[in-house]
Amino acid sequence: MTFTHSLGQAIRLGVTLVVVAVAGLIGWQLWRYYMEEPWTRDGRIRAEVVGIAPDVSGLVTEVLVRDNQQVRRGDVLFRIDHDRFALALQQAEAVLASRHATLLQAQRDQQRYTRLDQTAVSIQRQEQAITDAQVAEASWRQAEADRDVAQLNLTRSEVRAPVNGFVTNLELRPGDYLAAGHAALALVDSDSFHVAGYFEETKLPRIHPGDRATVRVMGEAGLIEGHVDSIASGITDRERSESSNLLANVNPTFSWVRLAQRVPVRIAIDHVPEGLRLISGRTATVMVMPREAEAAAAR
Template identity: 60%
Template sequence: MKRFLSLLARVAVTLVVVAAAFAVGTSLWAYYMQAPWTRDGHVRADIVGVAPDVSGLVGEMLVRDNQTVRKGDVLFRVDAQRFALALRLAEAAVEGQQATLGQAKRDAERYQTLSRNVASQQQVEQALAAETIADANYQQALANRDVAKLNLQRSEVRAATDGVVTNLALNPGDYVTAGKAVMALVDSDSIRVEGYFEETKLPRIRVGDAVSVRLMGDGRDLPGHVQSIAGGIEDRERTNGTSLLANVTPTFSWVRLAQRVPVRVALDDPTAAPLVVGQTATVAVLPVPAAGDRRQASRPEWLDRIADLVGGIGNWAS
């Protein structure tokens, strides 16, 4: 009797282990092969290259590396003495051209009021032409003054958006060139996560689907939603030939790997965790809850741990 019970217990334990292994294997298969998830995700943001609009020496720095700034904050100032002098010259030129224009107008009016016996038609036309030229010179002087004023204003370089200054290596006395970026500004309003999903998983991804994001080194699940799906990726098998016709590579691989398509994910609360552009993330599109169930679906934590372990072993073996 004891032998029978012992045999029955071993059979029961074996069945339980086999059933558990089958359940885990089925879950892992669905998790890896069917569920829309990827470990190839990254934190992204729009990067603004900060460049001065005028050339000159840096006179004053008002920010430091990795500092948070608001839109409109002054980042640094280019030495403005040259631009202030240029504005004074432009204003003086405006006054001179204004006086010339006034004299030309008075001369034209005088010639027009004189009788034909005193002033000829040619003199009248010359006076009117001189007035027109003086007016054109005056308008040009006004435009030059506006340009000088704009250059003086642009000697202060301001933040174009809210964000974080990074890669700053600028000091007072450095010479900056107009149009050449001297630092980067990470747009804090554009921070998002982009997951690169295999094309075989795209049919199960819809805009608005709930998403769970887990950053590498951070065990928290950050909720978000699918914001958009990329409209196209680069075709590396095709280039444009010299005749503007398609140049297709004459080789074909029997083992075809699924292409990865970027999917943009907007985090519901971007301040829930410190986000650094370039961080690696695991992105999983959550299953849609059953009708009437308002609870958000989530992944079991044990499945994530096993998946990470299996993925790590696979990466080590490859």
């Protein structure tokens, strides 16, 4: 009885020790994975946003796109006072024709006075004819430049998409007045989608450009495949700010509490699973496969 009781206690103790050891090993692996493995839940899908601003001022006469519409590079987005700029071009062409006629007449006068003998016409008159021809040529060239500007303004009155992308947050309507240089709508560049993963600085030594990466977008089942494109070279130092006397203003901190800074890592997208739509700003979890881990898995 005593032997059986002692054996039971030994077995229970052994099982307890095994369970504790396994739990400790699992806990250590989880802690190591969380603290050292290059992964982060602080990721975002990013894309370049192009502010579409007209190069000319005027009333919007046509809006040819709708909100969230996909467009191709070169597609007309909207038109600004096309008729007014067309009339301005006609006026510039008429002035150019008039200046050209004046130039031809001045050149004929110059040639005629140059051929005449000095007894028939004074040197001063000959010089005046040369000057008149030069002034007429300069005036013609100015009119030619004005015509080119009018043609450019007419072309720019049709605002086209500079990149492939999606129109977003469109509130433009016919009749709105737009000033040159002021953005009228935003265009999300569909060729610039990438993932920004904000990794703790303690995990950066295991991340290198070219490493394979997987991205899980919140709410999606499929994984985006990609690779590390680049690592940011600097972040803002929030502990230091400018002071009124130009001296360093450093905030006091607790020396035993130090939070790891997060550094942006750019992930280039190689493959997107079917049915997953890339939307700039969506939250994602980013996992990087270090080179040594990938080599070990291959063996």
